[in-house]
Amino acid sequence: MVNKCLYLTKNSLFKKIKSKWFIGINIFLLIVLCLVLNIDHVISTFGGDFASATPIYILDETNYSYEILKSNIENVSSLAEQGNFETKKYEKTKNDLVNEMKKNQKIIGVWIKEDINNVLDVTVITNDYMESYDYQMLVSSINQTKVSVATALSEIDQKELDKISSPIEIKREYLDKNKKSEDESMNMIMTTIFPFVILPIFMLTVFLIQMIGAEINDEKSTKGMEIIISNVSPKAHFYSKMLAGNIFVIIQGILLFIYGGIGLGIRNLFGSSSALTNTIIEMTNSVLGSGFVSKIITWIPLIIILVLITFVGYSLLAGILASITTSSEEFQQIQTPIMMVLLFGYYLAIMASTFHGSLFIRIMSYIPFISAIIAPSLLVLGEIGIIDVLIAIILQVLTNILFLKYGLPIYKEGILNYSTGNLFKRLLKIFKTKSD
Amino acid sequence: MLKVKNVTKYYGDFKAVDNLSFEVNKGEIFGLLGINGAGKTTTFRMIMGLLTPNSGEITLNGQKIDYNLTDKIGFLTEERSLLTKLTVLEQIIFYGRLKGMNEKDIVQKLDYYLDKFEIKEYKNKKIKELSKGNQQKIQFISALINEPELLILDEPFAGLDPFNVQLFCQEIEQMAKKGSMIIFSSHRMEHVEQFCKKLVVLKNGKPVLQGNLKDIKHSYLKKNIFVRGEIDIEKIKKIEGVISITKQGDEYQIKIANVDIYKTVFDEIKKYPITKIVLEEPSLNEIFLDKVGEAYGQ
Numbered sequence: 016m017v018n019k020c021l022y023l024t025k026n027s028l029f030k031k032i033k034s035k036w037f038i039g040i041n042i043f044l045l046i047v048l049c050l051v052l053n054i055d056h057v058i059s060t061f062g063g064d065f066a067s068a069t070p071i072y073i074l075d076e077t078n079y080s081y082e083i084l085k086s087n088i089e090n091v092s093s094l095a096e097q098g099n100f101e102t103k104k105y106e107k108t109k110n111d112l113v114n115e116m117k118k119n120q121k122i123i124g125v126w127i128k129e130d131i132n133n134v135l136d137v138t139v140i141t142n143d144y145m146e147s148y149d150y151q152m153l154v155s156s157i158n159q160t161k162v163s164v165a166t167a168l169s170e171i172d173q174k175e176l177d178k179i180s181s182p183i184e185i186k187r188e189y190l191d192k193n194k195k196s197e198d199e200s201m202n203m204i205m206t207t208i209f210p211f212v213i214l215p216i217f218m219l220t221v222f223l224i225q226m227i228g229a230e231i232n233d234e235k236s237t238k239g240m241e242i243i244i245s246n247v248s249p250k251a252h253f254y255s256k257m258l259a260g261n262i263f264v265i266i267q268g269i270l271l272f273i274y275g276g277i278g279l280g281i282r283n284l285f286g287s288s289s290a291l292t293n294t295i296i297e298m299t300n301s302v303l304g305s306g307f308v309s310k311i312i313t314w315i316p317l318i319i320i321l322v323l324i325t326f327v328g329y330s331l332l333a334g335i336l337a338s339i340t341t342s343s344e345e346f347q348q349i350q351t352p353i354m355m356v357l358l359f360g361y362y363l364a365i366m367a368s369t370f371h372g373s374l375f376i377r378i379m380s381y382i383p384f385i386s387a388i389i390a391p392s393l394l395v396l397g398e399i400g401i402i403d404v405l406i407a408i409i410l411q412v413l414t415n416i417l418f419l420k421y422g423l424p425i426y427k428e429g430i431l432n433y434s435t436g437n438l439f440k441r442l443l444k445i446f447k448t449k450s451d
Numbered sequence: 452m453l454k455v456k457n458v459t460k461y462y463g464d465f466k467a468v469d470n471l472s473f474e475v476n477k478g479e480i481f482g483l484l485g486i487n488g489a490g491k492t493t494t495f496r497m498i499m500g501l502l503t504p505n506s507g508e509i510t511l512n513g514q515k516i517d518y519n520l521t522d523k524i525g526f527l528t529e530e531r532s533l534l535t536k537l538t539v540l541e542q543i544i545f546y547g548r549l550k551g552m553n554e555k556d557i558v559q560k561l562d563y564y565l566d567k568f569e570i571k572e573y574k575n576k577k578i579k580e581l582s583k584g585n586q587q588k589i590q591f592i593s594a595l596i597n598e599p600e601l602l603i604l605d606e607p608f609a610g611l612d613p614f615n616v617q618l619f620c621q622e623i624e625q626m627a628k629k630g631s632m633i634i635f636s637s638h639r640m641e642h643v644e645q646f647c648k649k650l651v652v653l654k655n656g657k658p659v660l661q662g663n664l665k666d667i668k669h670s671y672l673k674k675n676i677f678v679r680g681e682i683d684i685e686k687i688k689k690i691e692g693v694i695s696i697t698k699q700g701d702e703y704q705i706k707i708a709n710v711d712i713y714k715t716v717f718d719e720i721k722k723y724p725i726t727k728i729v730l731e732e733p734s735l736n737e738i739f740l741d742k743v744g745e746a747y748g749q
Binding site: 016018019022023026233234237238239240241242243244245246247248431444 | 463536
């Protein structure tokens, strides 16, 4: 029976991996991941308005603001790593500037005059509404210019000016001696990137449910199940589907990881030093440089265990539900609530960073099926500890055992039951029949 | 030998099979008959171990049927049970492997049967691309591929033309000659009469007729007289024991309550210019309809 179970597992797995659908989806995923990781190159390749610099003509009637504003615009846009501006000092009158702007609609005009009460009187002239980022950048640069001009007009000496303009070095002190500033900044980084880290878990769970459901449904709707179950016990059949499904998602997970690597490799080939590459390099260095790595090494096995047993839980659920359905349409209907639960978990994981200390989210991190998505986020955020993850693992294992105990008899009855009608009533009837 | 002993199966409160017993010996073709919902499929499923009887016992060669024995059983279901997205080769390898066979033997046997059923060219075609008749052939091959000791055939001729029915019949007889036990179910009584020496007729899960076909026919009191010629039907109808007279082509079929009536009917008929008079056993179809109808109170 073990040999037949392994044969069924191999058969299911190869049928899936060799299918045109799998190959197509993976080519698609590879392309999408490479595109996402190189999106700036892709966008630049196709060109557009962003490719050319936006001209900013500055009509400076104060005669001392132009250089400061030009420098501030460069600094602000460089810091934000966004926007491409070309500043030019406009020497003629405002009317000439307006006339010139009518010829070139892209020009942003900045007219600066002295103001006794507010230091500077600034008017921004455009043909059309400004883009939000351009406007924010300009406001920020003008405000900085005003501070600089005001400071200079106050006749403060250079030393004092340097002190004022230099950034403050903030020292951190933690009352809890175990806390470190590296961990704090690491937490901030992980809060940003974690929604992307748990996304594959979400995707793979969807793949898993779909695969098991579709296979069982196919065998059942074609009545091939009669022959299969007359040669292999329902238990062996169930295990083979679970095993094949889980191996499949692990392979798919590894492939996603490889595709990400290929995407970053392509990025390096371009020799890019854009914001994304720098962010990834900075984050990697931060992770490696902090004591976070040693923590992650302790967490990773636990998280992997939790994710894997949750996959097993979802396989059990998908198998049991698929066994009582009689068509793929019916399975699609029945899997919708599972997807909603999964989505609920995903949103809670994302919201965990906003609602620090939320008791509700913490409780949800123990709940089987969604704990694999929420618990890792809370662990990274320092909201829960290893003990909590262990509790989540134990609860998921217990759930799996319950599903096996009560689900297997339903599966055995369900796979050869072709009755139609209300699904819930059917489930109860099958359960009752088995109890009898 | 397959032995079904006092088997009863309930679905909730519904009794699907009621105290059924029969035996099938090596080389025997056994008929399991009944109208739709009589309990045939449940019986087949219990034999295959797909369902557990509430009481009674099913053994094959003295052993309780479990997954260690199912490799020796071939099963052709009433409805198509093929994975339609697979090719013929993939399908038969899949079912063959589940029977514990190795791939080389499966392919060898498949080639033999494809040749025999004249569908060699479909070996690498997807099942869904085949006609209903050819799909039935593939299903039949999948049941035979492991040369089963016990072969269960539930409506094997569904969707087949007379030529292919003949091919199937030859193969079934061949299997019986090799010593396979065959359980055969069909709504076509002429096929059952052709093959089965023993049978059981189920009604509401209960056997209403059981035993050797010859004995059943012989012990069945009602007989048929076939007459060709000009006779006075009204006079014959009045004879006590004559159940009905129907005209079939240029012949009359006179149903009589028992063989003793024959002499009275013959004495009357010989007064007329006739060219044929034959006393025959009733067909299985008539017995089936009569027995099942009786069980329904008709």
